[in-house]
Amino acid sequence: MAYDSATNSLEAHWMPFTDNRGFKSDPRLVVRAEGVHLYDHHGSQIIDGSSGLFCSPAGHCHPKIIEAVHAQMKDYTYVMPFQSGHPASFTLAEKIARLTPEPMNHVFFVNSGSEAVDTALKIIMAYHHARGDMRTRFVSRERAYHGVNIGGVSLSGMVKNRDIFHATIPGVVMMRHTWDPDELFIPGGHSDHRGVELANDLERICATYGPGTIAAVFVEPVAGSTGTLPPPKGYLQRLREICDQHGILLVFDEVITGFGRLGTNFAAQRYGVEPDIITMAKALTNGSIPMGAVAVRDEIYDTVIGSSPRGLTEFFHGYTYSGHPAACAAGIAMMDILEEEQLIPRAADLAPYFEKALFDGLKDHALVKDIRVAGLMASVEVFPKGGPGILGTELQKQMFWNGLSVKFTGDNAVLAPQFIAAHHHIDEIVEKFRQTLDQQLG
Numbered sequence: 001m002a003y004d005s006a007t008n009s010l011e012a013h014w015m016p017f018t019d020n021r022g023f024k025s026d027p028r029l030v031v032r033a034e035g036v037h038l039y040d041h042h043g044s045q046i047i048d049g050s051s052g053l054f055c056s057p058a059g060h061c062h063p064k065i066i067e068a069v070h071a072q073m074k075d076y077t078y079v080m081p082f083q084s085g086h087p088a089s090f091t092l093a094e095k096i097a098r099l100t101p102e103p104m105n106h107v108f109f110v111n112s113g114s115e116a117v118d119t120a121l122k123i124i125m126a127y128h129h130a131r132g133d134m135r136t137r138f139v140s141r142e143r144a145y146h147g148v149n150i151g152g153v154s155l156s157g158m159v160k161n162r163d164i165f166h167a168t169i170p171g172v173v174m175m176r177h178t179w180d181p182d183e184l185f186i187p188g189g190h191s192d193h194r195g196v197e198l199a200n201d202l203e204r205i206c207a208t209y210g211p212g213t214i215a216a217v218f219v220e221p222v223a224g225s226t227g228t229l230p231p232p233k234g235y236l237q238r239l240r241e242i243c244d245q246h247g248i249l250l251v252f253d254e255v256i257t258g259f260g261r262l263g264t265n266f267a268a269q270r271y272g273v274e275p276d277i278i279t280m281a282k283a284l285t286n287g288s289i290p291m292g293a294v295a296v297r298d299e300i301y302d303t304v305i306g307s308s309p310r311g312l313t314e315f316f317h318g319y320t321y322s323g324h325p326a327a328c329a330a331g332i333a334m335m336d337i338l339e340e341e342q343l344i345p346r347a348a349d350l351a352p353y354f355e356k357a358l359f360d361g362l363k364d365h366a367l368v369k370d371i372r373v374a375g376l377m378a379s380v381e382v383f384p385k386g387g388p389g390i391l392g393t394e395l396q397k398q399m400f401w402n403g404l405s406v407k408f409t410g411d412n413a414v415l416a417p418q419f420i421a422a423h424h425h426i427d428e429i430v431e432k433f434r435q436t437l438d439q440q441l442g
């Protein structure tokens, strides 16, 4: 056994977003991982139904990434990123820029999705300031998740993530979320209804606050952490139109959807809507080393860079670990793997099978309230029992012991198979999911 309860109570580690007391009385430790599988501290095999946290589409412990990081660490392990640099960050930035829509050719490195969101907020402030345009408001959306730093919490539309954290940035206005209780189990995920009407919330916000006060709109193209809310048809297109009309920047937070989760490089290509800024993280390094990034349109970069005299720093922002060598090596290897193994087309091919398996296997279950799918991300929402999130938390634990790792947020199971998954892996995920629901019914 890899963990000894006699010598470690587990109390020293305060775990993130975890029921610490529950976990420590019933620990679920992963001690090894390979491909689509995890292995717990009793030696049992678990299929990964969520790619970690949407992190590892190429499979766990990909040898190419391990080798690349190892080789990098032999050459240099750290380089100061301010007024100094190393080749790998430039290589990786160029590879990312090849995947983003044109003209989006500049990439700022950070260490997580949360930092990407806070960095995007600061880039937007710097951009409008450089243009002498004093826009101070940000628009976000109910049920949004943009990470846990104060900027992201300020944009958050999830009550538990913000209610006690009062020191948020002022001037954030919320659009309505896009989930419609009258439209459940929509095949293809995208409702035909209300896309334009919901996006017109932005028009109403402009009418109330003045369009010239709004700096940017942040949206996850498919809201992920509140349970896969695909955009209704026409929604993102209409947001783009309104932003264009009023000089408002449009940010797609693609921390989950970036690097192929919807079967295209980014959701921007999937929906044919080009934002001004894309935030990304997670799959960028296949989850192997923490890293995030912010990609911006050329005009944003040129404006901020051109705003100060030559010889001076243009943007007073950056992290000690921005573009860390290990993360860059992992990121470069991952970009190569996406290409060599054709992982994004594989995700696109697998998506219809995944959706059908979920609908065929779970739609009729008495505990299932809704299923929503976009590409290789999906939520199976269960009816709450005893209060919001109680059943979801319980199911997540039971699924683990039944050999399935799935992330629940509240009563939404968030499924996100790896792009390397075969059909039989999808079947196994659905079977173990159903088996656990059946156990609940007794």
Ligand SMILES: Cc1ncc(COP(=O)(O)O)c(C=O)c1O
Pocket: 111, 112, 113, 114, 115, 117, 145, 146, 147, 148, 220, 224, 225, 253, 254, 255, 256, 281, 282
């Ligand atoms: C859309 C979105 N933005 C930001 C984040 C925060 O990323 P991180 O946990 O890496 O800080 C997440 C994490 O799930 C996310 O889904």
